[in-house]
Amino acid sequence: MKASLPMSNSSTVATDNRKRVLQFLGKHGILLAFLLCMMIFSLTTDRFLSTGNLLTVLMQVSILGTIALGVTFVVIGGNLDLSVGSLLSFATVLVVDLHDKVGPTQAIVLTIVFTLIIGAINGTLVGYLKLNSLIVTLGMLSAIQGITLIYTSGQNVDIQDQENTWFAFFGREAIFGIPVPAIIFIGLAIILQVVLLKTAFGRKVFAIGGNGVAAAFSGIYRNRMVFSTYLLSAFTTACAAIILGSRVMGSQNNVGQGYELQVLAGVILGGTSLLGGSGSIMRTVIGILILGFIQNGLLLLGYPYYAQWLVTWVVIILAVWLDIAAKRGRLLNDF
C-alpha cells in the first residue's frame, strides 16, 4: 500500500543535521566500517597489520571475492545468483578430475565451457523465460550438487603428481611476493570495474536493474542482458574454481557449500542494492575484504572459527539498516 506521507513542517536544524549524518553514513558507511575493522583488530592484536597477515587475508578472500565480482553484475541487473556455491564445487571437482585425465590446459578450457553452460541455463530461465531468479538459482544450487555427486560417485578427487604440474601456478605461487590468487582477484576486479563503468554493457546492466521497463522502452534487450550477467557470474566462478583446485590439488564434493551466502553477504555489505540498479565492483571488493578481516581478526583474537558467522550476520544487518536509514533520513520508522 502506497501511503503519501504527511510533510512535516517542523524540520528543525537538528533533524537536518541528523539527516546529513545519516546520508554520509549511508554513502561512506562501508569505508568507515572497513577502517573501524582495521583499527580494532590492529589495536587488539599485534600480528594483524603485518604484511604477511594482510597477504594471507587477501589470499583467503580471493576465491570468495572472484565469485562475488560476477555475482555483483547479476545483482546490479536486478537478480540473484545462489547457485554459485555448488557451481564452485562442480567446477573444482571437474578441473581437478580432468587434470589427470586430459591434461591441465584442456581441463581448464573444459571446466570453463561446462560452467558457462550452467550459467547459460540460469540465464535462459531467468532472462528469456522470465522466471524468478531466486527460485531458479536456488533450484540450480541443489541440482548442480546432485550432478557433482553423480559425476564423482561421492568420492573425493585429487591430482596425483602435485609437484610437477604448472597448474600449481594459479593457487600456490606468487609474483613479487604477492600470491597469484590475489593477483587474479584484484586483476579481474579492476577489469570488471572498468567494464561496469565504462562500457555500454555495464551501462545496460545498470539500466535493466534500475528500471527494466524503461530500459526495454529504450530499445535494450533485457533478456540478453540478464543472460549475459549469468554467463559472467559463471565465468568468475570457474576462475575461482581453478584457483581453488590449484591450491588444494584436490576437491571434496561439497567444497563450495555455503559460498553462495557469503558471496551475497560481501556484495550486500559493499552496498549493492538487492533491488538492482546500483552497486560497484570496488565496493564489493571492500565488502569481501571486511568479511575476510573479520574472520582473520577473530581467529587472531582467539575466537573459534564459527564465531565469524554470527559476527558477519550482525555486520550485514548493520550495513543494510544504515543504508535504509540513510534513504529514509531517520533511524526508526514510527509506523
Place this chain on the structure above:
Amino acid sequence: MTAQSSLNTQTGDTPLLQLKGVSKSFPGVKALDNVDLDVNAGEVHALLGENGAGKSTLMKVLAGIYHPDEGEIRIEGTPVRMQKPMDAKHMGVLLIHQELSLVPDLSVAENVFLGSLPKRSGLFVNNRELHERCGAILKRLNCRFKSNIPVKHLSVANQQMVEIARALVFTPKVVIFDEPTASLTDYEKVVLFEVIRELKSQGTGIVYISHRMDEIFELSDRITVLRDGQYRGTFATRDTDEEEVTKRMIGRDLESLAEVESPEPGERIIEVHQLGIEGEFRDISFDVHAGEVVGMYGLVGAGRTQVVETLFGIRKPERGTIRIRDELVHLSSPADAIEHGLALVPENRKEQGLVLGMNCRDNTSLPNLAEYTRMGWIDTAKETEVFERYQEQLQIKTPGWYQATLNLSGGNQQKVVIGKWLSTQPSVLILDEPTRGIDVGSKAEIHQLIRDLAKSGLAVIVVSSEMPEILTVSDRILALYNGTLTRVFKRAEITEDDLIRAITGQSADAASEPVASGA
C-alpha cells in the same frame, strides 16, 4: 465574483467545512493560490478543473495530507489544524482515494475495519461483531455482496464501494470523492450516484472532484472551478451551464484555436494501414507527414496507448502494415523501431521513461548507446556534450548532468525523456500523455516545444486524454473509440461537440456501422 459571495450567505447555517485563502507551494510551482471552498451539510459540492489545476492538492489539504502554507480551514466554524491524515479522519473529513488502497487478499469486512478491528479480550478479532457491523454498513450502501469474501474477487466498482464503506465506519461529516467514476461502467456509476445521494440526504457534506461535466451537472448543487491553482469562482449548478464552467476551467474559447495556421505538410513519413490486435484495436489507418502534429484522442480504454506501443515495436500487430517513407517495415522490438527513426515518449515517465536512479546524462544516451560507443567503450565526454545541448535547448533545470533524474521535478523529468528521444534524431516522434502530472508552466513549454519540433520537420504523434491539450497542439486529430478510429478531424473543422461524439462512439461514421457498446 459576485456569484459566490451571495451564495455563501444564502444558507444561514455555518458550513460544515470551510477553506479560506488557502495557498500551497511546491518547489517551482504554486499549486494552490488563495483558494476558497465551503461545503454545507447535505450538499454535493463539485470541484472542477483540468489535470494539474490543483484539485488533487486541494483534496490532500482537506484530508490533512498536505499543510497549507497560508489560509485557514474551519470545521463547523472552528478553525482547525490538521497535522496528519488521522487528524482529518477524527474531525470527520474522509477521503475516498482515486487509487484503491485495499488489501486484495483480505475479506471485505477486514478491509473495511482495517486499523479498527473489533476485538475480543483485546487480542482476538471478534468475527461476529466484525461481520455484523460491516453487514450493516453494506446494507446502507445497497451492496449485494457478502462481507466475508476476499476483496480481489469484487469488481472495481464494488471495490470502490468497499472504500466508501470504510469511510462510513467513522460516521464522517464530509466525504471527498476523487474522480470516483474513472474506472466504473455506466451501471456502476448509477449505483455510486445513488449512494452519494443517500449520504447527502443523511446530512453529509460531499466534495466531488471530477472533470466530467455530465456527472457534475447531474450530481452537484454547487460547482467550484480551479484553474492553474487559482480559484475561478463558485456557481450554483442550476444557474449555470457547461459552457460557462468550461470557459472558466479552460480559460480560452475554442474558436480562437482555429486561427493558428497549420503549416503545409511535407512528405509522408509514416503510414499505418488497417493495423489491428485482437481485443485491443482494429482497422487503424492513418498517416503522418513531416512537419505535422497528429493528435490521438479518446477515452481511457479506447486503445490509444496500445496503438502507439504497437508502432514502437512493444506489441506485435496481428493485422495490417506499417510503412516508413514508403518502405514496409516489421517492428518487432523497440530497438527495431529506434533503428527506423521512431521515438516514443511513453505514457508513464517514471515507470517507462526513465531509469530514475540514473543521472540525466546516462538516461539521455540510453536509447542509442551504440552512437557513443567505440569497441564497447563509452565516450563520456560526447555523452555529456549531447546532454548539455538538450539541457540548453529544452531548458532542463538541473544542477548538472550528474544529477539523478529521481531528484528532478515532473516537468524536468519529462524534458529529460524528450531530450533523450530527440538525441536519437528521430523522424517520427510519438508522445503519449506528454504533460500528465506536470505543472502548468512546464506544460505550456512542452506544448510550444511540440509545435516547434513539428515546424523543424519532424512527424509528431501526440496521444492525450486532455481535450485542451489535443486542441492546442494538433494539426489533425484522430478520434478513437473502443479500439476503432471513428473520425479524423482537420484543425479548422473541429467542434467540441463533434469531437466528444466521435470519442463516445456517436459520430455519423460509427452510427452507420454500429459498434458494440463498452459494457
